[in-house]
Amino acid sequence: MLSTQEANKGIPLHHAPSGTGYKLLELPPELLALLESDDPPTLRLEPSPTAGLLKTPDNKTWSLRQKNTSNALILLQAAEQGGLDAVATVHDTTELVPEAEAAAAPIVAARGKWHERFGKTR
Template sequence: MATQYANDIPFSASHDQQAFKLLELPPELLSLLESEHPPTLTITSSKATETTSGYALLCHGDKKYQMRQKNTSNPIMILAPSRTMPTESDDAETFISSPSVTTISKIEDTIELILQEAEVKAAPKNKWHEKFAKSRAEKKK
């Protein structure tokens, strides 16, 4: 009689988990990277402003992608093929190893890329408030 355990695959977790980050690529960048002549990619830092701190940018040519970390509630496990090893209760001489899988990393966040539009030149500052304050000061004299 067959049971649900007839074709089980042993699973284990490595004590030395490796660090991985998954990068979510937009379709147009993926097709460029899979092309015959893929572009060179660089990672730089954006300029910090008064309202924002700098952030990482993935660049190629004139295109820039902001790199953002997204957390996920369901971790992704990276698996590697392995083989079962004898335990203390097994006879090492007669033990037959079988294929298994081992998790080598648990990824709980991914990096998404957001295409940055061309930088908009700063609009000239409105000097109205300065003119208003100056005229009020002159009226008080």
């Protein structure tokens, strides 16, 4: 008969970084549908003065924006000896914003804490 401690072992988790850097990309539904279609287009990454741009052959354009998060995302894979290996930790994702929407959004300059608290009343 198994003791309670042996029965509640759970899933073994091992720290096994792969050395590979991962970037997560959030795809808008429209772009996901294009990529999953029977004839997916070839996409181009191009530089711009404010951000990278992702373009399709029919000139649809998205700006790439990095989003940082305080909650890390841990990428797991099945371990050879059983359990799971934590192969990477990701602290940011890249989102794609349609270029017309990105151009309309104001760019807010970062300001110090003093200005955030007292600058609005001046």
